Amino acid sequence: AQTVTQSQPEMSVQEAETVTLSCTYDTSENNYYLFWYKQPPSRQMILVIRQEAYKQQNATENRFSVNFQKAAKSFSLKISDSQLGDTAMYFCAFLKYNNNDMRFGAGTRLTVKP
Amino acid sequence: SAVISQKPSRDICQRGTSLTIQCQVDSQVTMMFWYRQQPGQSLTLIATANQGSEATYESGFVIDKFPISRPNLTFSTLTVSNMSPEDSSIYLCSVDLSGYEQYFGPGTRLTVT
Numbered sequence: 001a002q003t004v005t006q007s008q009p010e011m012s013v014q015e016a017e018t019v020t021l022s023c024t025y026d027t028s029e030n031n032y033y034l035f036w037y038k039q040p041p042s043r044q045m046i047l048v049i050r051q052e053a054y055k056q057q058n059a060t061e062n063r064f065s066v067n068f069q070k071a072a073k074s075f076s077l078k079i080s081d082s083q084l085g086d087t088a089m090y091f092c093a094f095l096k097y098n099n100n101d102m103r104f105g106a107g108t109r110l111t112v113k114p
Numbered sequence: 115s116a117v118i119s120q121k122p123s124r125d126i127c128q129r130g131t132s133l134t135i136q137c138q139v140d141s142q143v144t145m146m147f148w149y150r151q152q153p154g155q156s157l158t159l160i161a162t163a164n165q166g167s168e169a170t171y172e173s174g175f176v177i178d179k180f181p182i183s184r185p186n187l188t189f190s191t192l193t194v195s196n197m198s199p200e201d202s203s204i205y206l207c208s209v210d211l212s213g214y215e216q217y218f219g220p221g222t223r224l225t226v227t
């Protein structure tokens with residue numbers, strides 16, 4: 001079974017600084033997808049970024065980028081120029097190709113301080 | 115993406131009663147999912163709901179406790195039956211638009227007293 005581990009329960013960063021959230025996963029699959037979701041206090045789950053395992057290039061969405069290390073089974077999220085609105089729980093998620101069972105990590109609570 | 119709404123947004127219910135949560139999507143989707151998020155925890159998949167067929171439940175979840183309906187391609191309901199305080203959670207529905215991305219509704223916060 002696939003497992004997703006987020007080893008940082010809480011993190012904080014100063015506004016405008018850069019922060020990196022860690023995620024590792026365990027799988028024997030070769031084809032899969034990885035995601036970072038953001039859940040602000042409103043509890044709405046928002047897709048931040050997606051990475052296909054077959055792509056070597058790291059995904060980027062504006063201030064959000066990932067460092068995908070397939071051999072190490074690592075998928076970290078970097079947030080640049082942190083904003084107060086980035087304060088939220090961040091969940092790393094794994095989805096096997098042609099499968100619907102998305103597995104989530106335990107989450108990292110990020111606080112952006114003014 | 116899709117616009118997904120859930121009703122109710124929150125409710126406080128008494129032990130032993132049942133609550134039905136509705137999930138509405140603004141476009142037709144084949145697959146809808148129901149998740150539970152217990153306080154301070156991550157998301158756990160309850161079941162997958164395809165239109166026109168019985169929902170598929172994950173280990174630890176049973177139809178008698180969490181009956182699901184999927185009458186059409188834009189709507190689904192999840193009922194939490196015979197509730198106990200342990201059922202206090204956020205319940206979220208999600209949809210799969212592209213085969214590999216899920217978009218979530220705003221969630222229903224349930225408190226059982």
